[in-house]
Amino acid sequence: MRKRSSCSRRCVRNAAPAESLGGGIPRSALVVPETTEEISTRKTGIQETLTMTKLKSISAGALLGISLIVVSLFSSVCPAADSSVALRPPAVPLVACDPYFSVWSPADKLTDADTVHWTGKRHRLNSVVTIDGKKFRVLGKEPAEAPALTQTSVSVLPTRTICAFEAAGVSLTLTFLTPALPNDVDLLSRPVTYVTYEFRATDNTKHQVAFDFDASGELTVNQGGQQVVGSVVEWKDKPEDLVGVKVGSVDQPILGKKGDDIRIDWGQLYVAALKTQAESGYGLRDRSKPGQAVAGDSAIAWLSFRSFEVAAKPVSRWFMLAYDDEYSIQYMKKNLRPYWRRNGWEAADLLKASAKDYASLQKQCAKFDTELMADLVKAGGEKYAKLCALAYRQCFAAGKFVADSNGQPISFCKENHSNGCIGTSDVFYPMAPQFLLFGPSVAKSFLVPFMNYAASERWKFPFAPHDLGTYPHANGQVYGGGERTEHDQMPVEESGNLLILMAAVAQMEGNANFAGLYWKQLEQWAEYLKAKGFDPENQLCTDDFAGHLAHNVNLSAKAICGLGAFAKLCEMRGDKAKAAEYFKLAREFAARWVKEADDGEKFRLAFDRPGTWSQKYNLMWDRILGLNLFPAEVARKEMDYYKKIQNKYGLPLDNRKDYTKLDWITWTATLTQNRADFEALIDPVFTFLNETPDRSPMTDWYETKNAKKVGFTARPVVGGVFAQLLYDKVLWKKWASRDTTKASQWSPMPEPPKVTSVVPAADKLPATWSYTTSTPGTNWFNADFDASSWSQGQSGFGTRNTPSTSIGTTWNSREIWLRREIEVPGGKWNNLQGWLHHDEDSEVYINGVLALRASGYTTGYDAFPLTTAGRAAIKPGKNVVAIHCRQTGGGQYIDFGLVDVGAQ
Numbered sequence: 001m002r003k004r005s006s007c008s009r010r011c012v013r014n015a016a017p018a019e020s021l022g023g024g025i026p027r028s029a030l031v032v033p034e035t036t037e038e039i040s041t042r043k044t045g046i047q048e049t050l051t052m053t054k055l056k057s058i059s060a061g062a063l064l065g066i067s068l069i070v071v072s073l074f075s076s077v078c079p080a081a082d083s084s085v086a087l088r089p090p091a092v093p094l095v096a097c098d099p100y101f102s103v104w105s106p107a108d109k110l111t112d113a114d115t116v117h118w119t120g121k122r123h124r125l126n127s128v129v130t131i132d133g134k135k136f137r138v139l140g141k142e143p144a145e146a147p148a149l150t151q152t153s154v155s156v157l158p159t160r161t162i163c164a165f166e167a168a169g170v171s172l173t174l175t176f177l178t179p180a181l182p183n184d185v186d187l188l189s190r191p192v193t194y195v196t197y198e199f200r201a202t203d204n205t206k207h208q209v210a211f212d213f214d215a216s217g218e219l220t221v222n223q224g225g226q227q228v229v230g231s232v233v234e235w236k237d238k239p240e241d242l243v244g245v246k247v248g249s250v251d252q253p254i255l256g257k258k259g260d261d262i263r264i265d266w267g268q269l270y271v272a273a274l275k276t277q278a279e280s281g282y283g284l285r286d287r288s289k290p291g292q293a294v295a296g297d298s299a300i301a302w303l304s305f306r307s308f309e310v311a312a313k314p315v316s317r318w319f320m321l322a323y324d325d326e327y328s329i330q331y332m333k334k335n336l337r338p339y340w341r342r343n344g345w346e347a348a349d350l351l352k353a354s355a356k357d358y359a360s361l362q363k364q365c366a367k368f369d370t371e372l373m374a375d376l377v378k379a380g381g382e383k384y385a386k387l388c389a390l391a392y393r394q395c396f397a398a399g400k401f402v403a404d405s406n407g408q409p410i411s412f413c414k415e416n417h418s419n420g421c422i423g424t425s426d427v428f429y430p431m432a433p434q435f436l437l438f439g440p441s442v443a444k445s446f447l448v449p450f451m452n453y454a455a456s457e458r459w460k461f462p463f464a465p466h467d468l469g470t471y472p473h474a475n476g477q478v479y480g481g482g483e484r485t486e487h488d489q490m491p492v493e494e495s496g497n498l499l500i501l502m503a504a505v506a507q508m509e510g511n512a513n514f515a516g517l518y519w520k521q522l523e524q525w526a527e528y529l530k531a532k533g534f535d536p537e538n539q540l541c542t543d544d545f546a547g548h549l550a551h552n553v554n555l556s557a558k559a560i561c562g563l564g565a566f567a568k569l570c571e572m573r574g575d576k577a578k579a580a581e582y583f584k585l586a587r588e589f590a591a592r593w594v595k596e597a598d599d600g601e602k603f604r605l606a607f608d609r610p611g612t613w614s615q616k617y618n619l620m621w622d623r624i625l626g627l628n629l630f631p632a633e634v635a636r637k638e639m640d641y642y643k644k645i646q647n648k649y650g651l652p653l654d655n656r657k658d659y660t661k662l663d664w665i666t667w668t669a670t671l672t673q674n675r676a677d678f679e680a681l682i683d684p685v686f687t688f689l690n691e692t693p694d695r696s697p698m699t700d701w702y703e704t705k706n707a708k709k710v711g712f713t714a715r716p717v718v719g720g721v722f723a724q725l726l727y728d729k730v731l732w733k734k735w736a737s738r739d740t741t742k743a744s745q746w747s748p749m750p751e752p753p754k755v756t757s758v759v760p761a762a763d764k765l766p767a768t769w770s771y772t773t774s775t776p777g778t779n780w781f782n783a784d785f786d787a788s789s790w791s792q793g794q795s796g797f798g799t800r801n802t803p804s805t806s807i808g809t810t811w812n813s814r815e816i817w818l819r820r821e822i823e824v825p826g827g828k829w830n831n832l833q834g835w836l837h838h839d840e841d842s843e844v845y846i847n848g849v850l851a852l853r854a855s856g857y858t859t860g861y862d863a864f865p866l867t868t869a870g871r872a873a874i875k876p877g878k879n880v881v882a883i884h885c886r887q888t889g890g891g892q893y894i895d896f897g898l899v900d901v902g903a904q
Contacts, residue, residue, distance in 0.1 A: 434719030439739030533559025802891030
């Protein structure tokens, strides 16, 4: 269902992250120590007090995990806080591994709200600490009868979230650590969060301390009512065994769903700790034993840490939360393993390795955070550094690293809270600075699958694609006209994006060898921009929520920089003639741009619209890539105007509305490379984060006058805040050169499997169905149900404005129920699947058995795996198919057949 208004795809209708307001920690206290040993270091005249954990040897290694949460008990000393740069995150990242394993606290204090998935659905984590027999909550709102331990601070660093508590003579430092270390994709891809508790007596008295933690089965299902099963597990290991729980859905529909407001319902959640320190269990929320299967929202996996003595010397305990999704992404119909599984690892291997790596990763992450934060402070100030720290894990957790057929890392970002697209060019374009900063392996990881698709026979257009599909299915573009037409494509936008990013990779590496792998496509896109880029026709750009716009001045700047980027690539490849040709063209276009876009004290939104203005964030690449196409006066004039007209919470995107894009402000702020200008634009963004009433992961689309979120949550585009660091070539080289993965020799794009029609749908041969739009009897899906009173109609059913449909019968009501008897030929099938085009949510029953459930919508027919029970229900000869489809808005359609899907 293409849900459109003038906002296009990003007028979000799906995810609705939690908006609950939390209690208020004084902003002067919103800083937390990292460790117990202080290290003072001077950076650019600013004295920063940094704390580092003195790690003891740990007898049994740490448990990292499949999407693993490790909890550690540590105490720390709280450094003096500067209230002027204290950050109150709109939501606090606790588990931030990928779009499915993503848990946040939407309040100032961890005890003021239930933890949630980034979509706002409850993914409850709870913890209770017992001090001298008295129970205190430290995480979540349950149990309500236990008072909250007083939380004194929270600090978000690139790889860690650190919260400090103090009461009853004991201080607690609670640290959530996700080892998102970008130099090693093996570590970066591990779906693991370590949680560490560190206790210390504050009253010169000894105390008895214990604590419990539980994770809801909600983390393993899309909807809380879905059935789950769990069990206690032990892992024999040296020097210490591990104990824990695994929980997963009953149905296990691996990669069976795609869309935006979707949570995982396959794979297994693991909670694990050292056996010498904790006991584990699985049950209902009251810890009673469940039946064979229970609703996910009524089940918990729990750990109970035995009592221990706490005095002045810190005492720590930790555990892990992990998630093994088994298969993460479907790329051109081939299911791909998460990168950490590429050498045959299973969940046990991940947990054992993660446990062993615990102590080492504590040190590595502390060192990484300290160094990166120091570089960020030097580049843009403390507010900028804290903004980047909040963005860091969000960016990486909005995508997934998987292994291609050659075992090389490729990644796929997700358009969280926009339309759920996967591998979107104008999403990874703003995301790219964070990936580019940290080296070739991560920077190329998202480009390889996209460019392979663009180079394939499937992509017929002379401009770059928009996306690879709908997450987690990267099976081909779905946005706009998809692979079919040029309707609502973004030809200048996407072509400029790829040329610029390819040049950025080349600059980072000092050669254009990577671009050479896709030279035919890059030449074609440069030719397209040569003809169409300077004065763009009426079309969408990345800010498509603002609608179509002709003669877009900022989009023209992107095209000009894209042409300059191509010239740079030609030069690096030794083609001096072509380099000269394109540099000349780009400079001529830039000169025309300055003249034709000029509007006195600023430059216009569109060439033909005097009195307008817009952020010219695309100009950033002119300086980063050393193109020198635009005179410095352009940025100076724009910046002077921006500072004059920006609002309390930031600079609007353009003159049309008061809303803005956070990522683009951080690009625009860099244009003059003047520290005062930079801070003038960054400071209001920092104020927005502190004062927005919307308690959800950082948005990139908000109102600049009232700080309210317009849409977009937890998107990867916030990686764009690292753009400022790309101007410092020495700094960029330092970080990029640490890449130890050294990815190369990627496999070609998978060949799609052969799909053979078994029972045709309307795309091949329409059929007669019985249908009703009135709620039928409760057994309407049973094979023997009497549907003789239902109407008859030809497939498919829907409205004619819905893309890629074959309308036989108009259906324009909210719901429809259909039944049909089909004939299934005898024979042996490779992989019998449903052939479904649905808009929107639908369930398919075969002979009374649920065979397929699909949420959201498709933009064409596609193969869908059947449930195990559904496949077993199919028999040669006559079978009865019953379907229910629901609709909320926009286009609508439903049709079904059966296909046999061959091996790849």
